[in-house]
Amino acid sequence: MAVTNGASLRRLPLADESALSYEHPLLGTVLRTPGLSLAATSLDRLLTWGLTNSLWMFPMGTSCCAIELMAAAASRVDLDRMGTILRGTPRQTDVMIIAGTITVKMAPRVKTLWEQMPEPKWAIAMGSCAISGDFYRNLYSVVPGVDTILPVDVYVPGCPPNPEALMHGLLRLQEKIRLARAGKRTAKEYAPATLDLTRPSIARWLDPARDPSLELQQEDAALHATEAPPIEATPTAEPPARLVEVPVESRPLDAMLRDDFGVTELPTDAAPIVPVERHVALAQRLRDLGYAQLVYVVATHFAEKTGAKAQAERFEVACALRTVGKGSRLAAWRVVLAPGASIPTLVGLFAGADWQEREQYDLVGVRFEGHPDLRRIMMPETWVGHPLRKDYASDTACPPWR
Numbered sequence: 001m002a003v004t005n006g007a008s009l010r011r012l013p014l015a016d017e018s019a020l021s022y023e024h025p026l027l028g029t030v031l032r033t034p035g036l037s038l039a040a041t042s043l044d045r046l047l048t049w050g051l052t053n054s055l056w057m058f059p060m061g062t063s064c065c066a067i068e069l070m071a072a073a074a075s076r077v078d079l080d081r082m083g084t085i086l087r088g089t090p091r092q093t094d095v096m097i098i099a100g101t102i103t104v105k106m107a108p109r110v111k112t113l114w115e116q117m118p119e120p121k122w123a124i125a126m127g128s129c130a131i132s133g134d135f136y137r138n139l140y141s142v143v144p145g146v147d148t149i150l151p152v153d154v155y156v157p158g159c160p161p162n163p164e165a166l167m168h169g170l171l172r173l174q175e176k177i178r179l180a181r182a183g184k185r186t187a188k189e190y191a192p193a194t195l196d197l198t199r200p201s202i203a204r205w206l207d208p209a210r211d212p213s214l215e216l217q218q219e220d221a222a223l224h225a226t227e228a229p230p231i232e233a234t235p236t237a238e239p240p241a242r243l244v245e246v247p248v249e250s251r252p253l254d255a256m257l258r259d260d261f262g263v264t265e266l267p268t269d270a271a272p273i274v275p276v277e278r279h280v281a282l283a284q285r286l287r288d289l290g291y292a293q294l295v296y297v298v299a300t301h302f303a304e305k306t307g308a309k310a311q312a313e314r315f316e317v318a319c320a321l322r323t324v325g326k327g328s329r330l331a332a333w334r335v336v337l338a339p340g341a342s343i344p345t346l347v348g349l350f351a352g353a354d355w356q357e358r359e360q361y362d363l364v365g366v367r368f369e370g371h372p373d374l375r376r377i378m379m380p381e382t383w384v385g386h387p388l389r390k391d392y393a394s395d396t397a398c399p400p401w402r
């Protein structure tokens with residue numbers, strides 16, 4: 001297989017045969033013993049045949065590439081004919097197929113699963129995301145190539161690679177295993193040449209620049225991934241009580257917003273701004289008027305600007321409710337918050353606000369007063385900062401994973 005790297009055309013080595021060949025200490029004895037060499041050779045061939053044709057796979061599928069992996073295992077391509085089956089446990093598998101984007105939150109789990117696979121074991125990075133992070137490699141949450149956390153034997157390029165490409169990858173792996181068992185020690189394969197263009201902040205597995213202590217750091221982080229205490233956890237508070245009486249409302253929504261909820265402007269191209277102290281009361285009123293479904297709670301950070309378009313730093317929380325059934329209507333509003341200010345939770349009114357508010361807290365840093373479980377939901381608990389704030393550098397390092 002040839003890949004281009006700039007102007008030159010390079011051929012990827014099928015296996016690293018430049019390394020010193022390995023000779024078992026008993027090989028000489030076996031070869032000198034009459035008859036034994038023949039038996040040993042035949043037996044070894046039989047075992048190698050068995051090994052290479054029973055590579056059970058652990059499907060580390062995380063995104064779109066995993067669909068191709070599933071297709072590869074289905075009847076049209078039928079990987080079973082190579083003796084390759086997918087298993088649901090790492091403890092009974094030989095090959096981990098990493099098919100999809102690996103995020104910083106997943107990385108400790110991937111590492112843990114890899115460590116649980118018995119030796120000898122191999123890894124195939126399937127698709128650009130697993131190989132290098134692809135489009136997302138500079139994103140705060142993505143591991144820029146799975147070979148920064150475990151040794152990869154075969155890279156299957158593509159976005160996504162089709163099932164036939166995966167099958168070709170397995171054939172390459174079989175050949176590497178055959179070479180290794182024939183005494184030609186094959187080194188773990190380094191990233192394809194195209195990856196020279198994308199240097200991750202963490203050196204890849206076989207990169208001479210890789211810090212040897214990184215492996216221990218990653219193992220340690222994987223071991224304690226779920227033990228970190230939540231940061232900035234808020235005390236549990238009682239959710240606001242529900243209204244039991246349904247008010248009769250004959251006014252249009254606009255008039256109600258102006259009269260009862262302190263709305264001064266009703267822009268045509270944006271949701272009206274409601275004072276933060278009226279936020280829950282408005283949600284409650286709307287719910288009782290039939291707006292029974294919470295559509296979204298989304299926070300946005302606006303950085304301070306100077307000059308002609310000067311603006312103070314602020315946060316906006318946009319919410320929307322809708323009626324259900326035919327002719328559904330939508331009611332949306334915004335709440336503006338100064339840095340450090342908080343907003344009351346809607347969890348007491350809408351159960352679905354729970355995870356939506358947690359997400360906004362996690363990614364933007366808006367605090368929801370009275371939320372019963374205000375913890376991170378997307379990022380690891382140990383994450384520092386809120387990645388969707390305007391002042392957050394999107395390629396911020398997150399050792400030991402990126």
Ligand code: SF4
Binds near residue numbers: 063101126134158161
């Ligand atoms: S390489 Fe392409 S198809 Fe595969 S997970 Fe990434 S974006 Fe999806």
